[in-house]
Amino acid sequence: MTYVLTWLALMGLLALTLSSSYLSMGPWNSAANLAISCAKALLIAVFFMHLRQAGALLRLAACIGLLWLALLFGLSWTDLGTRASSPAPWSSRY
Numbered sequence: 001m002t003y004v005l006t007w008l009a010l011m012g013l014l015a016l017t018l019s020s021s022y023l024s025m026g027p028w029n030s031a032a033n034l035a036i037s038c039a040k041a042l043l044i045a046v047f048f049m050h051l052r053q054a055g056a057l058l059r060l061a062a063c064i065g066l067l068w069l070a071l072l073f074g075l076s077w078t079d080l081g082t083r084a085s086s087p088a089p090w091s092s093r094y
Contacts, residue, residue, distance in 0.1 A: 006043055013039055
């Protein structure tokens with residue numbers, strides 16, 4: 001029964017992701033889709049990967065993986081944040 005409810009929640013979140021692509025929310029569209037995808041990943045990790053009943057070592061490995069992903073996102077953001085914005089070569093007018 002838990003798998004069916006988890007699957008229904010994932011399908012609901014999928015429908016929410018699909019419907020958000022038709023809404024014009026400006027820059028909040030990416031933030032909303034990122035939040036939805038984090039919720040889907042959490043459901044998969046807890047219920048399908050059985051992290052709730054897993055041992056401490058497996059939970060630690062999952063947390064380290066998430067921290068590593070956060071570090072990579074943070075370093076990528078700092079790289080993109082320090083770059084100067086320049087137009088594409090094919091769109092600039094001389």
